[in-house]
Amino acid sequence: MDGGPRPPAHQLMTDWKTLSDELAREGYVATPDLAMALYLSVALGRPLLLEGAAGVGKTEVAKALAAARGTNLIRLQCYEGLDANHAIYEWNYQRQLLSIRAAAEDGVTGKTVEERLFSEEFLLKRPLLEAIGKDTPPVLLIDEIDRADEEFEAYLLEVLSDFQITIPELGTITAKSKPIVVLTANGTRDLSDALRRRCMYSYVEYPDRATEIAILAARCPDVEDHLAGQIVGFVQSLRKEDLDKKPGVAEMLDFAAALVGLGINDLTDDPAILQASLATLLKTQRDRANFTTEVAQRLAGLAA
């Protein structure tokens, strides 16, 4: 750093903070860790791997980022058995067949037909191919990568390092612009070291109280401050209980929306309504059964 030309500090400083502000404008409150990781992955053109429990807002990051940068969001939801036909490309076979028939009737055969059949016209672009074919870099969200099997992960590595895809009939397609890649995982299985090494990494935790209140304020502006504090306090203490499925941020927002819809101003007002609105937070039978009115009232009392 010594002696070299150094860009003005304030300009750099604003960069990742600007990103953080832009996200906030889209209603996403990012921690400094996450904002920095996101900024670096954009700046260095590396994929960003986000891990964390379900419902901490990993997928939302990509949506907010796409909105903030004004680009498209291309989403690839991974599942077991996901294969190249669904992730990269597929030929439009029905159209190809029709076109062959039409060509045969016109008396066109041979190489010309074949060339036309295997042109981009008949190519169905799946998320990965679509993402590298855009002029402006889109945000490519590869959701729940740990659900796809290892073979796909290995293939993905190749695509993410070169940003090019080979189609036997067409040749190699190189990216017009490098997409911003966000991968999410929530630990269904261990990811390979190779994938981890290639990515920027951020572990997304449940937000702390102040952050979560900020999120609530950003998403549901019509919740009063007093109630917002209660809701966040209640949900956060709920997460400390022994639950099968802990309520995430999205559930907290549903809960808040439900309370506002029911016209509640204070959590402790009406035990029956509170118990009913727990449907937005507790998602298994066991959790519902264990979470009696008394427990709910105790937590609500603490949160008040």
Add this chain to the structure above:
Amino acid sequence: MNGLRLGVSETDTALRALAEVVAYDPAHARLALKAVCTGCAEDTKRFDELFDAYWMNGGRVKARVAPANIAKRQHTRTTATEEGMMSSGSGERNSPDGDGEGDVESDGKGKLIASRAANLLKKDLRDVVGPTDISEAERVAESIGRAIRDRRSRRRRAMRKGEQIDFRRLVRRSLSTGGEPIHLPKKARPDRPVKLAALCDVSGSMTVYARPFLAFLIGLMRNDPASDAYLFHTRLVRITDALRDPDAMRSLNRLTLLSDGFGGGSRIGHNLAHFARAYAPKFVDGRTVVFILSDGYDSDSSGDIGTALEALRRRGCKIVWLNPLKSWKDYEPITRGMASAMPYLDGFFAANTLGNLAALEHELERL
């Protein structure tokens, strides 16, 4: 070093990352390096401490961070070898099996086993398992293997007799007939073999069941070249190679030598954790079914079975626990070890004789 996975390319990334931020501001450098250097949740938790320990020497904040230093620092990390973590077989050979049986006794049901256990210490396995057992077991193992072997793949492949038409091939073939799809190539889901890994508890409390279980293991091994077997008591030993011996009785002999400490106490949690750490990365994947044959009486309270199974689960395998005690009337998995294991099991079945094991076939098919 420090368990972080860093190579030369990470050094490069780290430098480029620092060039993007205000590198002389510790807060920024910290966040930037955190994004680059960490790779999993545990790394993230430790990173701040490591950062402080290295850069914030003794509370004296060095405000300027020279990138040249970072490069050197990272380089030394890469040349150092990864932390050796394989504390293999740390079990004491002749650890007393007394406290394990204490568990059994307090249960009020297992006294019979506890009193007979001592007789079988240092037993030659050839006395435990006879040749007839083995041929019987091979038959059982084969049927069980068949029941769970063929897990269908979700992908489809070109096949002669498939239920779906392979359009990609169809278009190609129809070109030669002027667009008339005469040949209809088919595709189907190929069968993907499921691998078996069996961990058999041969501690004192399990000796009465050793006969069917060992025979079962041998049958399994001789029947399926992809399966894998382990014995554990106070230590965990991989016995796959010994069991592959073409001579069944000689393989038992080799087993006897390997399993010194047979009939001793069992450290289930410790051994399972060791398995998850040392063997599972190599032998267990998403298409593996892990059998654990044990009564769940852990004589070592330090090892946590639940945590070990959770780690194992993350490899995507199925875990089936075969517990001989489950066939007892009114048996409930209430011992601490067994209770902590329950949430992570895909199957929990009774098994104390070969006949019992054979009956499992249908249960396992449903898995």
